[in-house]
Amino acid sequence: MEMLLLLAVALAMDSVAVSIAIGSKYKELLFSKILVIAAVFGLSQGAMPLAGYLIGISFSGYVQAYDHWIAFVLLTGLGGKMLYEAYQDEFDEEVTDLSTKTLITLAVATSIDAMAVGVTFAFLQTDIYFASAIIALVTFALCFGAVTIGKKLGSLLESKAEILGGVILIGLGCKILLEHTGWL
Template identity: 60%
Template structure:
């Protein structure tokens, strides 16, 4: 269940940009929606994998205080997402739907996933399962988000990022309290 919540939280940046894509390009077709979702889904899945292997290089050194690191990373990322939701005008970020633009947006929205991958290396986790869940959930949510953007415009963009930020902060506190044997 925790992986699913993390996947949903990580997907929210991509969902917000997907909503903006649908809002800005009202005539977007299904294949374009799939292309957007594929870019975001793949990068949301690849980045935690990279982070996991990077974190594995020093996980044994931080074993006794890894819950503090995971807590700090998750709370920081959650705060950052909430702050960005207050500031961003997502439609301005989407100049076009060319591969180069989508690649840049996919990388930008998946940096948080790299940090989450590092926290995964501190725990016993099936990284391939986690990456698969993150990729699939991001992909599905982004396809849906493009169509929500077409129907509702940009109204929900910032709400998605708020939700993602709150989920990451809650998970950060859960990991900290669990690491301190409080729960």
């Protein structure tokens, strides 16, 4: 359960960074709009692992002998990508408006990583419905808080959220590899 919560936090960090940018750019957001923003990010982040799981389950039987290596490569690769993106300053340009289309586009773009994690869930035989629900709820809560904090602290925290997410994903990838190879 602790590993799933850490993973949920890590996956949410892209959405959190964008939510902070939204809050810093749109300081007069109403409570209802903040709920909508958090819900869109949460639903997208929760749906993508399920999609990845369905893809992964179709070939997980063929790769059982080295599934831990695939999980390691996917998670550390995603973590490295998040660390790289933490040093790119693109969020303010991405948040051009708060239309439904823009929110859905941002939510899907920030949750693609979760689809790859869903593939690893298939290899690890994870309860995908429970995992997706936890990821969605954690993302919702963190994005709600991030928009609110972004209204006050601006872009100061955007890259820090992605750094945290990247480090957590790399750590989880290493942990899976070490456990499955007997080194831990």
